[in-house]
Amino acid sequence: MSGARETPFPTRMALTTTKLRLKGAQTGHSLLAKKRDALTTRFRAILRKVDEAKRKMGRVMQLASFSLAEVTYATGDISYLVQEQAKTATFKVRAKQDNVSGVIIPAFEADRIAGNDFNLTGLGRGGQQVLRSKEVYAKAVETLVELASLQTAFTILDEVIRATNRRVNAIEHVVIPKLDNTIKYIISELDEMDREEFFRLKKVQGKKKRDAAVAEAKRNAEREPQGEPPVAYEMEEESAAGDLLSSKDDDIIF
Amino acid sequence: MAGNRSLIAVIGDEDSITGLLLAGIGHINEQQRKNFLVVDSKTQVSTIESVFQEFVERRDIAILLINQHIAEKIRPTVDKYQQAFPALLEIPSKDHPYDPSKDSVLKRVQKLAGD
Numbered sequence A: 001m002s003g004a005r006e007t008p009f010p011t012r013m014a015l016t017t018t019k020l021r022l023k024g025a026q027t028g029h030s031l032l033a034k035k036r037d038a039l040t041t042r043f044r045a046i047l048r049k050v051d052e053a054k055r056k057m058g059r060v061m062q063l064a065s066f067s068l069a070e071v072t073y074a075t076g077d078i079s080y081l082v083q084e085q086a087k088t089a090t091f092k093v094r095a096k097q098d099n100v101s102g103v104i105i106p107a108f109e110a111d112r113i114a115g116n117d118f119n120l121t122g123l124g125r126g127g128q129q130v131l132r133s134k135e136v137y138a139k140a141v142e143t144l145v146e147l148a149s150l151q152t153a154f155t156i157l158d159e160v161i162r163a164t165n166r167r168v169n170a171i172e173h174v175v176i177p178k179l180d181n182t183i184k185y186i187i188s189e190l191d192e193m194d195r196e197e198f199f200r201l202k203k204v205q206g207k208k209k210r211d212a213a214v215a216e217a218k219r220n221a222e223r224e225p226q227g228e229p230p231v232a233y234e235m236e237e238e239s240a241a242g243d244l245l246s247s248k249d250d251d252i253i254f
Numbered sequence B: 001m002a003g004n005r006s007l008i009a010v011i012g013d014e015d016s017i018t019g020l021l022l023a024g025i026g027h028i029n030e031q032q033r034k035n036f037l038v039v040d041s042k043t044q045v046s047t048i049e050s051v052f053q054e055f056v057e058r059r060d061i062a063i064l065l066i067n068q069h070i071a072e073k074i075r076p077t078v079d080k081y082q083q084a085f086p087a088l089l090e091i092p093s094k095d096h097p098y099d100p101s102k103d104s105v106l107k108r109v110q111k112l113a114g115d
Helices: A012-075 A079-085 A127-226 A241-246 B014-023 B045-057 B068-073 B075-080 B104-113
Strands: A091-100 A103-112 B007-012 B036-038 B061-067 B087-091
Touching: A012 A127, A012 B014, A012 B104, A079 B014, A091 A127, A091 B007, A091 B061, A103 A127, A127 B007, A127 B014, A127 B061, A127 B087, A127 B104, B007 B014, B007 B045, B014 B036, B036 B045, B045 B061, B045 B068, B045 B075, B061 B068, B068 B075, B068 B087, B075 B104, B087 B104
Parallel strands: B007 B036, B007 B061, B061 B087
Antiparallel strands: A091 A103
């Protein structure tokens, strides 16, 4: 099964063009494979970091919970108050672009706006605890923001690696075999044409020889009555292939 | 790529929400939509689902925090979530400490690390 191939005209120029394309495809393939490998290494590094960070986050959130429990113990339940007071976020994130081995990945940065942090009226005693809890939670959220950045990087890298891998495989299993088959086809067609040319040449020479022999025989027949000996026809009729090339024929210019 | 995302949204139980709001992430936008949802034992799964969808489609939310035990209730939806934005993060709650084996992102991580 010859497999897929393109169908150009089987000329020598097409052969050269296709060979160049094959070279290009091979270079492209090795470059993409290198990129994919570099990304995969980075990816594994991030993977480990994500794992660590998630476990750390578990611990951090525990701490924060405790501090809130302290507040509740000291002040009573403040959840309703806090929910009511949430109007404008004072803790936001900013996106910035990171470059990870050629891939632009957005990262998050915690952005704290020194705004009118709660009046915290009605909290009376325990205001200290509340402030402390606020700080602990703020720290926790910072950790979460870092984690989110890592996770985003991880997801995006994953996709890019998959896409690159697909292209590498496509080149390896589709493009290169196709070009290979095209080259083989062109070469075989060129060889066939050469053989045809050669065969045609032989035929023509054979015919010329026969014509020459006929003409010679006629001339001898005409000379015969005049008493001249027949000119010996030196060449053989059915010559082997090698003789063709050694004999001199004016029509052949090479 | 990230657009103007700047908010941190939360879907969680009362305690987690209180603490996070204390840190200052609470926000109400012009359409009076909050960026947090308090989930208790009476909250319907469909409500959680629809709020999750809403947060995911909003263009100003950068990070979406969700308590792990609540994520469990909408696990199929969470597992299908593949977008890079907003970043989805499962956090523990007071009564449910963090379980890495249930985290959908970590599950993908483990799967890939096994490659």
